Amino acid sequence: MAGPHCCSNPPTLDPSYGVGSVEEFGGISSYVTGDPRSKLAVLLVSDAFGYEAPNLRKLADKAAAAGFFVVVPDFLHGDPYVHDNPNKPVQVWIKEHDTDKAFEEAKPVIGTLKSKGVSAIGAAGFCWGAKVTIELAKSGFIQAAVLLHPSFVTLDDIKDVKVPISVLGAEIDPLSPPELLKQFEEILAAKSQVDFFVKIFPKVAHGWTMRYKIEDEEAVKKAEEAHQDMLEWFSKHVK
Secondary structure, three states, rough: OOOOOHHHOOOOOOOOOOOEEEEEEEOEEEEEEHHHOOOEEEEOOOOOOOOOHHHHHHHHHHHOOOOOOEEEOOOOOOOOOOOOOOOHHHHHHHOOOOOHHHHHHHHHHHHHHHHHOOOOOEEEEEEEHHHHHHHHHOOOOOOOOEEOHHHOHHHHOOOOOOOEEEEEEEEEOOOOOOHHHHHHHHHHOOOOOOOHHHHHHHHOOOOOOOOOOOOOHHHHHHHHHHHHHHHHHHHHHHH
């Protein structure tokens, strides 16, 4: 399901934001940042607000500074969710933006990375993007995955994960509540061949890692803690 928690605190999109550049990558317009000679790459899959969200690009630049070549594809094809558009409520928008289609579109992006000499790839997905990322983790196209306040991810998805996975969730989240994340953890604990990390952040709500207000110091601190967890996971498993 999807609801207001998916779409609260919408960002002000800025196509010029970031130290990287926008270019065609794997057939999709993408924000790319970091050293293109790096053998290690990270794919970031946005939430419903898309790849022009400043906080997402800020995180991409941070991952690039940690040594990764980072690609943030526009899997929404210029049609991010608009919070106050009465003609396209979130349920309609979701039907028009299929995560399975984005998963298929991620394959040539990964192929392009490999053609450039990348030897290991991590993928992180936020809300809507977490479903795309879990499909990559099930397929073995990537070496590590991070899900941040996931939506649509099921117990069966978690059972089929083939690569190390980190799940970062919120205490206040009807889309992926702590009870569900604990079930994820139980399933992963039974898969001795797959390294995993599950963390529930107290006193935060769904979307906290991306849709925080930069003037809110406490919100920034909590978001950055999750960002650091993500980077540490990739540093451990994408090498």
